[in-house]
Amino acid sequence: xxxxxxxxxxxxxxxxxxxxxxxxxxxxxxxxxxxxxxxxxxxxxxxxxxxxxxxxxxxxxxxxxxxxxxxxxxxxxxxxxxxxxxxxxxxxxxxxxxxxxxxxxxxxxxxxxxxxxxxxxxxxxxxxxxxxxxxxxxxxxxxxxxxxxxxxxxxxxxxxxxxxxxxxxxxxxxxxxxxxxxxxxxxxxxxxxxxxxxxxxxxxxxxxxxxxxxxxxxxxxxxxxxxxxxxxxxxxxxxxxxxxxxxxxxxxxxxxxxxxxxxxxxxxxxxxxxxxxxxxxxxxxxxxxxxxxxxxxxxxxxxxxxxxxxxxxxxxxxxxxxxxxxxxxxxxxxxxxxxxxxxxxxxxxxxxxxxxxxxxxxxxxxxxxxxxxxxxxxxxxxxxxxxxxxxxxxxxxxxxxxxxxxxxxxxxxxxxxxxxxxxxxxxxxxxxxxxxxxxxxxxxxxxxxxxxxxxxxxxxxxxxxxxxxxxxxxxxxxxxxxxxxxxxxxxxxxxxxxxxxxxxxxxxxxx
Ligand code: XMP
Numbered sequence: 001x002x003x004x005x006x007x008x009x010x011x012x013x014x015x016x017x018x019x020x021x022x023x024x025x026x027x028x029x030x031x032x033x034x035x036x037x038x039x040x041x042x043x044x045x046x047x048x049x050x051x052x053x054x055x056x057x058x059x060x061x062x063x064x065x066x067x068x069x070x071x072x073x074x075x076x077x078x079x080x081x082x083x084x085x086x087x088x089x090x091x092x093x094x095x096x097x098x099x100x101x102x103x104x105x106x107x108x109x110x111x112x113x114x115x116x117x118x119x120x121x122x123x124x125x126x127x128x129x130x131x132x133x134x135x136x137x138x139x140x141x142x143x144x145x146x147x148x149x150x151x152x153x154x155x156x157x158x159x160x161x162x163x164x165x166x167x168x169x170x171x172x173x174x175x176x177x178x179x180x181x182x183x184x185x186x187x188x189x190x191x192x193x194x195x196x197x198x199x200x201x202x203x204x205x206x207x208x209x210x211x212x213x214x215x216x217x218x219x220x221x222x223x224x225x226x227x228x229x230x231x232x233x234x235x236x237x238x239x240x241x242x243x244x245x246x247x248x249x250x251x252x253x254x255x256x257x258x259x260x261x262x263x264x265x266x267x268x269x270x271x272x273x274x275x276x277x278x279x280x281x282x283x284x285x286x287x288x289x290x291x292x293x294x295x296x297x298x299x300x301x302x303x304x305x306x307x308x309x310x311x312x313x314x315x316x317x318x319x320x321x322x323x324x325x326x327x328x329x330x331x332x333x334x335x336x337x338x339x340x341x342x343x344x345x346x347x348x349x350x351x352x353x354x355x356x357x358x359x360x361x362x363x364x365x366x367x368x369x370x371x372x373x374x375x376x377x378x379x380x381x382x383x384x385x386x387x388x389x390x391x392x393x394x395x396x397x398x399x400x401x402x403x404x405x406x407x408x409x410x411x412x413x414x415x416x417x418x419x420x421x422x423x424x425x426x427x428x429x430x431x432x433x434x435x436x437x438x439x440x441x442x443x444x445x446x447x448x449x450x451x452x453x454x455x456x457x458x459x460x461x462x463x464x465x466x467x468x469x470x471x472x473x474x475x476x477x478x479x480x481x482x483x484x485x486x487x488x489x490x491x492x493x494x495x496x497x498x499x500x501x502x503x504x505x506x507x508x509x510x511x
Contacts, residue, residue, distance in 0.1 A: 003196050006030040006187065007048040011066045011084050013055030018172040019082065019183075020326070021366055023052070026184045027195035031364075040071045050078040050191035053085025055170065059099075059134050060084070060091040068092060078163035078190045083132055086157065086166025093140035100151065104130040107175055108149045116146035116158055117189040118165055118182055126177035128155065128169035135168060163190055199372040203235070206361060210239035213359070217318030220355065222307055223248045224391070225262035228323030228362060230383045231374040235361050236321055237269040238377060245272040245317070247310050249303055252279025253393030253407065256415040265383055278306050282395075283404060290400045292511035299392040311353045320355040325362050325370055387432045388466065396511040400439035410437040412490045413456050420482045421460070421474075430472040433460035436510045444494035453494035456486060461508055469503040
């Protein structure tokens, strides 16, 4: 391995992704592998700077509980076991783990021995996040306790001579005070990491690797204009320039100016950029359709058909590139699984595009790292900081039947909403915000005239993972300004409502 790598062995715990993220936050490159995929000799060959065992749902004594080979601890490679990982290390090295009388869960006051390298320069007392039933009852030979809580005498353990460490709590979650610093201490003080994982280096390395792999080959990418596919395109453009063809399907369901913005952004990169204006096709297929799931299906299928047709014109390519990112890799079973997932997320990939291999240049990066990489490659801020936009686009934000007229109304209203949020400086605080054109009409009065026009809904949410979300507390004054601008500037909208439901029970999109 050219750069220092930390190996994370996955025992099936719920925070595994977070551990990897924290290690990268410490500027150290890491790879997550299932605990049983690598044998000791393969690990020796990889020569990682350190190994971290994740937590896991099992008890070390359970039948079929994940185990590791004792030899792993004799390689001279530092190991940090977290929760199950710490118990397993103890068990394998001859200590004793037992069922705790009281299950410990949640924030727990913890006392640390600050002489330990793990807790160097950190406070003696702090809160940790515990989540366990079993605990370490008797240490393995050579170990000592370096942190304790009221119910857990061995909250952290160490054998500094052998560079083996364990934590019963979870340093990777934010509820543990200084958790990232503890991991950093393990990485820097124990493993001797230098912190050679920076986005600038990474971009350079990735470009060179892609050049080596692709050679003179041709690459095809479906560019949606979203963050992942844009960064993927920029990286490939830097690496292989004119060998890259990007197909951008303008479905007619994009936001105001979006198609032109994407085209403008990529026309200067020296790649072959194919824009397919397919609005009529999409609207034709969607005519009269009101059911949200049917809309999604139609849009997804049509997208694939258009992509296939265009790629046939290009002929055979060597590589089909995808903007799969690290969380997708982990979620789909870790490691070497080739994830075939369209970042359009509208119904899979074309079956018969003629390519030899899939390449996923972002598969080791988290979303925020993808953004940093985009910036390092010189992508414009507005592309890098784009809020998520669903594959079916405005098709699921016009409630009921979709027509060009309704889409145009929605585009104008949505544009005003987005511009005002950006002018108020709230565009990074509200994680997703958009307008929805409902199919409800109501009575209003404008001038001396009675109107009977559409109700527009505004939605703004804050969220960390888009699985749960809260509605954004947009100041009333700003809502007032947005409302008055929209009803004055956009015809056929005479009423604005703001969506104040959380997810669950509502979802972020209305359809
Ligand atoms: P929901 O509405 O399920 O949305 O709370 C969660 C996140 O997913 C996005 N979303 C989609 N993205 N295809 C996509 O690519 C879809 O069909 C789709 N539906 C919802 C939504 O914008 C939000 O960010």
